[in-house]
Amino acid sequence: MIDLHLIGIGTGNPDHLTRQAGAAMNAADLILLPRKGTARSDLIDVRRMLCAVALTRPVRIVEFDLPVRDAQRDYLSGVAEWHAAVAAAWAAQIARHLPGGGRLALLVWGDPSLYDSTLRIAERLRGDGMAMRIHVVPGITSLQALTAAHATPLNELGAPVVITTGRRLRDGWPGGADRVAVMLDGDCTFATLPPAGVRIWWGAYLGMPNQALASGPLADVAASIVERRAALRREHGWIMDTYLLSRAA
Structure with missing residues (x-):
């Protein structure tokens, strides 16, 4: 069983992290940080900084390359294909780093409920048969x-x-x-x-x-x-x- 914690991190300011967010990060067995290419290198730098600020104990952090959406495709079909690719990337990291289950944390810009696809991707994994409980820590939008x-x-x-x-x-x-x-x-x-x-x-x-x-x-x-x-x-x-x-x- 994977306990997936989607943690709203606000807009990158460490002061936007709630105490609940910090507790969820420190309770994780694994934190996945997506890389979105060199053009957005400072985005992952912010996530690294938030981990450095919030973590008070050793937690395994793994970075992985996030698939890129094909902007030339029809919007909805392009997004659907992109979500499938992201779900596959998550599944590969989970199989490699949490093969026996555990607590997985993902740091989500703003709040996972507002114009963010993380919850939909998580539901896609559950629909594909992965045993998963989903928990959301709200963040500042x-x-x-x-x-x-x-x-x-x-x-x-x-x-x-x-x-x-x-x-x-x-x-x-x-x-x-x-x-x-x-x-x-x-x-x-x-x-x-x-x-x-x-x-x-x-x-x-x-x-x-x-x-x-x-x-x-x-x-x-x-x-x-x-x-x-x-x-x-x-x-x-x-x-x-x-x-x-x-x-x-």
Whole structure:
């Protein structure tokens, strides 16, 4: 039996680790750290740093190469194939390093429940016959870090908020809410929206030392955010950002 602990680690700031997260890491028999290529080497560096900060006893840590999603494929079929490849990579590491079962920990950016595929991949392994119990340790999400950094609430008083992706935002403003939180937008879709009456709160590398923030009327700041985002990506080789939009009711 594998006891899989999916541990939300926030946005990379050691102060985002909860006491529950630290306890789960120290109770593990094995922590798997995925490598995503040299362009994102500092992502695994952050995970290494969090292990160094949180672990108070020797825990085996194994790094492995994470399969890359084929961006040329249809989105949903490409993601399904990618999930299958990641599940196979996990299974290979488990068979090699925990052949008799035990406690396995994976460190998940933000929280495993919000726009993250780790839970789906774990369920795929269980569906393939692996004896596994799944435990989730919640973490601080990028949306929480964003609203905290800008000192702004996620929703208007008594009003709903929609959480969506850049891919979905391309179809236009979602119905049902005047505030929209957007994740996974590598194309700066906000710059394609009609800007009248819209305000944006944007943040990259939230909670990290290189955190970058911008806010204001979309018409005034959209172009500068696009330019700044591109420059940051060139500088660091990767970028993680998110933003909140609000329009006049």
